[in-house]
Amino acid sequence: xNDAVASAPSAKPSGSxxxxxxxSIAVATRSLLARQHDDGHWLFELEADATIPAEYVLxxxxxxxxxxxALEAKIAVYLxxxxxxxxxxxxxxxxxxxxxxxxxxxxxxxxxxxxxEADHMRRARKALHARGxxxxxxxxxxxxxALFGFVPWRAVPVMPVEIMLLPKWFPFHLDxxxxxxxxxxxxxxxxxxxxxxxxxxxxxxxxxxFLEPPQTLGPAPMAPQQRxxxxxxxRGVDNALRALEPHFxxxxxxxxxxRAVSWVTERLNGEDGLGAIFPAxxxxxxxxxxxxxxxxxxxxxxxxxxxxxxxxxxxxxxxxQPCVSPIWDTxxxxxxxxxxxxEDTAAAVRKGLDWLVPQQVLDVRGDWIERxxxxxxxxxxxxxxxxxxxxxxxxAVVAMAMDRLQRTCGRQDYREALARAQEWIVGMQSRNxxxxxxxxxxxxxxxxxxxxxxxxxxxxxxTEDVSARCLSMLAQFGETAASNxxxxxxxxxxxxxxxxxxxxxxRWGMNYIYGTWSVLSALNAAGVPADAPxxxxxxxxxxxxxxxxxxxxxxxxxxxxxxRGYEPAPSTASQTAWxxxxxxxxxxxxxxxxxxxxxxxxxxQGDDGFWNEPRYTATGFPRVFYLRYHGYSKFFPLWALxxxxxxxxxxxxxxxxxx
Numbered sequence: 001x002n003d004a005v006a007s008a009p010s011a012k013p014s015g016s017x018x019x020x021x022x023x024s025i026a027v028a029t030r031s032l033l034a035r036q037h038d039d040g041h042w043l044f045e046l047e048a049d050a051t052i053p054a055e056y057v058l059x060x061x062x063x064x065x066x067x068x069x070a071l072e073a074k075i076a077v078y079l080x081x082x083x084x085x086x087x088x089x090x091x092x093x094x095x096x097x098x099x100x101x102x103x104x105x106x107x108x109x110x111x112x113x114x115x116x117e118a119d120h121m122r123r124a125r126k127a128l129h130a131r132g133x134x135x136x137x138x139x140x141x142x143x144x145x146a147l148f149g150f151v152p153w154r155a156v157p158v159m160p161v162e163i164m165l166l167p168k169w170f171p172f173h174l175d176x177x178x179x180x181x182x183x184x185x186x187x188x189x190x191x192x193x194x195x196x197x198x199x200x201x202x203x204x205x206x207x208x209x210f211l212e213p214p215q216t217l218g219p220a221p222m223a224p225q226q227r228x229x230x231x232x233x234x235r236g237v238d239n240a241l242r243a244l245e246p247h248f249x250x251x252x253x254x255x256x257x258x259r260a261v262s263w264v265t266e267r268l269n270g271e272d273g274l275g276a277i278f279p280a281x282x283x284x285x286x287x288x289x290x291x292x293x294x295x296x297x298x299x300x301x302x303x304x305x306x307x308x309x310x311x312x313x314x315x316x317x318x319x320x321q322p323c324v325s326p327i328w329d330t331x332x333x334x335x336x337x338x339x340x341x342x343e344d345t346a347a348a349v350r351k352g353l354d355w356l357v358p359q360q361v362l363d364v365r366g367d368w369i370e371r372x373x374x375x376x377x378x379x380x381x382x383x384x385x386x387x388x389x390x391x392x393x394x395x396a397v398v399a400m401a402m403d404r405l406q407r408t409c410g411r412q413d414y415r416e417a418l419a420r421a422q423e424w425i426v427g428m429q430s431r432n433x434x435x436x437x438x439x440x441x442x443x444x445x446x447x448x449x450x451x452x453x454x455x456x457x458x459x460x461x462x463t464e465d466v467s468a469r470c471l472s473m474l475a476q477f478g479e480t481a482a483s484n485x486x487x488x489x490x491x492x493x494x495x496x497x498x499x500x501x502x503x504x505x506x507r508w509g510m511n512y513i514y515g516t517w518s519v520l521s522a523l524n525a526a527g528v529p530a531d532a533p534x535x536x537x538x539x540x541x542x543x544x545x546x547x548x549x550x551x552x553x554x555x556x557x558x559x560x561x562x563x564r565g566y567e568p569a570p571s572t573a574s575q576t577a578w579x580x581x582x583x584x585x586x587x588x589x590x591x592x593x594x595x596x597x598x599x600x601x602x603x604x605q606g607d608d609g610f611w612n613e614p615r616y617t618a619t620g621f622p623r624v625f626y627l628r629y630h631g632y633s634k635f636f637p638l639w640a641l642x643x644x645x646x647x648x649x650x651x652x653x654x655x656x657x658x659x
Contacts, residue, residue, distance in 0.1 A: 017595075020602045021645045028638040029340045031609030032333055033348050035634075040348075040355035041330045044631030045312055048322040048620065050082055050089040051101050052278055054108035055144075056307070056320040059282050061111050062147065063289060064199030071311075072112045074318035079105050080120055081317065087127030092556040092616035092626040097127055100141040103134045103209060111204045125208060134209035135217055138624075139454050140279075142220060147191065147286075148198045150205065155217040157451035158241040161189040162252060164259040168370075175370040176447060178460035179389045179438040182367065183267065183275030187287035190260050193253065194290040223454035224561055225623075230449030238451050261291070265299055267388050273306030276383035277323045281306045322620065322627070327380050327394050329631045330356060334401040335659055336635035338408065339642040346409070353402050353414065356380065360398075360417055361390045368428065371440040375427030378420030392428055392435050393466045393508065395421050396473040400658045403476055422477060425470050429486055433493030434462030435470045437508070457621035463507035464497050464515045468522035472658030475525035491526055494519050495534055501565055502537030510617045510626070511558040512566065513575045516542060517582035525658040530587030539586045542579050543593045547571045550600035552579040555615065559622035573611035574632035576600055577640035584640075584655055589647040598644050601637045610634045 036042055053075050060068075084090045088097030089105040106124045114121055128134065137145065145151045164186070166173050174182050207214055219238070222231045264284050268274055273281035281303060288300035295301065310321045334352045337345040361377050364387035369375070379390030380398050399421040402414035430441045442460040447453060471490040481488040498504055498519075499512075506515030516538050528535060544566075546552055551571025558567065580597045588594060605611055613633035616626045646654035 017598065017602070018645075018648075021598070021641060024602050024605055025340055025638060025642050025645065026342070027609040028605070028634075028641070029337065029342050029345060029609075032337060032635060032638065033344065036333075036348055036352065040351035040353075041326050042333045042352065042631070043324065043326045044329050044629065044634065046321045046323060046325050047312075047319065047628040047630065048625060049091045049098070049101050050079055050105040051625075052322050053078060053319040054101075054104040055278070055282060056311075057108040057111055058104070058144065058148075059285070059307070061200055061202065061204075062198040062286065064201055071313065071318060074313065074316065075320075076109055076112045076114065077317040078319045079109055083120055083124070087123035088131075089124075091624070093614055093628075095556055095626075097131060099128065099131055099134070099136045100138045102128050103137050103141055103206070104144070106209060107204070107206050110206060111202065116208065128209055129211060133211040134206065134214070135212065139220055139452055142217075143188070143192070145214070147196065148200060150207070151214045151217045153192075153195060154242070155219065156192070157219070158238050158245060159185070159189055159192050159452055160241060160245050160248065161193040161256040161260055162248060163189060164256045164263065165252065172447060172450070175367070176442070176444045177458050178442060179367060180275060180277060180280070180460075181458050183277065183280035183389075184283060186260050186263050187274070187280070187283035190257055190287045191283065191290055193257060196286075196290040220451060220454055223456060225456040226449045226454070230446055231451070234450045257291075261287070268299060268303060269306075269385055269387070271302055271306050271309060272383055272385040273303065273309075275389060276381070276386040278307065278310055278320065279322075281310075322625075324383050325629065325631075326384055327356065327359060327391075327398065328382055329629075331380075331394065331398040331401050332631070333635050335397070335404070336639040336642070338401065338404055339639050339646075339654070341642065341646075346405075349401075349405055350413075353398075353405060356398055356402075357414065357417055359384075360420065361387045362420060364388060366390060368439050371442070372427050376420065376423055378422075378424030379428075380421075389438055390424075391437055392425060393437055393469050395425060396469040397659070399425075400473050400476050404657055418477075422473070425473060426486060429470070429490070430462045432462055433486075433489035434464070434467035434497075435490075436460040436462050437466050455621060455624045457624055462493070464494060464504040465506045465508055465518040467493055468504075468515075468518035469659075471522040472518075472525050475522065475527070476658035480527060487526060491523065491528065494523065498534050498537065502534075502539075502541035503566070504538070506619070507622070508619055509578070510556060510575070510619055511554050513542070513545075513552055513554050513578050513582075514617075517578035517585075520582040520585040521659050524585040524587075524655065535586045539583060539588055539591070541566075542583055543591065546579070546593050546596065550596035551576040551604075552597070553615070556619070556623075556626045559619070561623075570615065571600060572613050572615050572617055572633070573601060573604060574613060574617045574629075574636045577636035580640040581643065581659075584643055584647060587655075589644065589655075594644065598641065601641055605637070611637050 086097045088102035091098045142156050146153050146156050274284040284303045293300050312319055330352050334349045337349050360380055366388035379395040382391045382394050399418050428440050436442050437460055439460045447458050448456050474487050479487050481491055503512040504515035504519040520538055549571055552575045553569040553571040555569040576597050583591055583594050611633040616628045617632055618627035618629050620627050643654050
């Protein structure tokens, strides 16, 4: 057991565990039910790092919009609060300083009106200078600096808008990159072609963040994850494009811009925005602005409104979310409440699942059809609306909740929705047996070496956690390895991807604890016996990394390129719940680690029925962008405690579900 984390609270005595369990489950259930919206769905805040609220402030000043002093003051309070002890801004709680996040947060605070001589601003400058200054910013931050006129465009990789005209067979094509990359890049291509300059009515500059004159800044260096041979090849291509771009025919450029605008407007997605993610939504607004389209134009106006819908404004502070998560939140809450099983939960779950039914995408053949043209739509998105980009992970989780309620109540209310979901999930399996989140076979890894892709998140390849969820769904629906080759291939994929220490990687949750829970649940549902070697290795790993307080924890540093095994981190409620669910899926309900984990959750539950979890336990892009789902600490611990209660009372069915 890991005893290196001494700062987390110790589990305190709680009397009879059985009585404490019942009380804990009851109060958590009541609290979750109270958070249900009138129409049946649940929605919790989704928080990223300082970059999103900073970019929101800078977007308004880029556009020259009237200053909302009250809102900016609240955002400033938030930005100051999340500043790290090192003086800069991290990507997750207690994380290392991130240069790009620090540049943007500092710039936003200065734009809002914070004095450069204020203590927090001086500390930020000093910390940034010690790490090479703003010149060490990533490509997306360099583009922002170029749009504000601080650095020359030669500091940014060339991405000509003529990319929109490339044939599908070309080595770089929109179809070969991930959904989030497409939606962010396409409007950005127009901006990079037009090269507009921010209005910046206040004339705020941040030259003091550079160690050299910013106008002398050259191309960005090779990123740590990039291979030198590929990088220098693409750098040569970049240099050639830089020389040729001024000579591209005017007609071709106009045609490419029109193609980009048409692409964006087709996917504008109403007030839910392009791709339903902040960076793409903000870029679409700036694209319309760069093209001279007035604020009153319906398309530009609706794009701008989509950004405002991401704001979380509280009494004292405010921030901007990267997106919203109603489908994900609602489906996971339904699973937790089904696990809790109180008399008053069934109606709430049915109301939540009924809300989900019309959200299923049945009539839009999204971008995923480029790899799977014969598959019929049938998935759910992550947000309120995002029909071009349904999410395989969400679809599997929604479908399992619907199937579970049907089996519990003996009705077939969701039969048609489940059939379409299964058909789409089956159609989205990649050749290697796994599943990506939004696309199939999106494995053009060489593209992560282009200079533009220093973030290393250009692609959406199959991953262990998403693949586990799809296998779980198929197994819960009765598919077996003996009768279904796709199930057998998925099991083989998960066996191949287990690490030597027994864990599995977690792409969308942090990290190996999340991946290991996901895979153990899937293998159990698929009939892999608890004494199988892969199950035993995973159990040993989870038991080994348990903290001295009985909980489990892991942070964003686990995604580092030179990862050599688990490193201790403070316990969190959601990660403890994942570890417990994983151990129970492997048949270890009576394992001492499980008892300690349950005691940890019982001891750390708040009076409101929830758990306080300021740490980040989810992932947007490894090493680049992390997430704090405010709902995770509200429903995952309930889920784990209820399953433990039922298993201890002899309800074997409790662990037979896919999740």
